[in-house]
Amino acid sequence: MAVTGLRALEIWRDCLEDGNSDSLAEIITDDFVFVSPSNEGRSKDETLTFTENAGVRISDFDVVYENHEVVFGFHSTQRPDGPLSKVTFFARKEDGKFSYWRTIRLA
Numbered sequence: 001m002a003v004t005g006l007r008a009l010e011i012w013r014d015c016l017e018d019g020n021s022d023s024l025a026e027i028i029t030d031d032f033v034f035v036s037p038s039n040e041g042r043s044k045d046e047t048l049t050f051t052e053n054a055g056v057r058i059s060d061f062d063v064v065y066e067n068h069e070v071v072f073g074f075h076s077t078q079r080p081d082g083p084l085s086k087v088t089f090f091a092r093k094e095d096g097k098f099s100y101w102r103t104i105r106l107a
Helices: 005-020 044-053
Strands: 026-034 057-066 071-077 084-092 099-104
Touching: 005 044, 005 057, 005 071, 026 044
Parallel strands: 026 099
Antiparallel strands: 057 071, 071 084, 084 099
């Protein structure tokens, strides 16, 4: 069964908190691309390494729209020693896994 956007956010949150990206690796494709708010693209391996070491916290998940191909919503994010901020995210799914995830920081 395909993972939902909300479940993906929960998995991502848990991986960021405990530094273990194994569960995230299970829900993203081998050719996965993450695009950060600074417009930096990361491969699957780069994303998993970042997730293990980032120290970022995410919360306040709001999935606005989801179907079998895409997910769109908002969540809060906080970098170490940084202010709490809100981001919007867009993700694409392929064969029940996520192939693309982009976040954009809101003002």
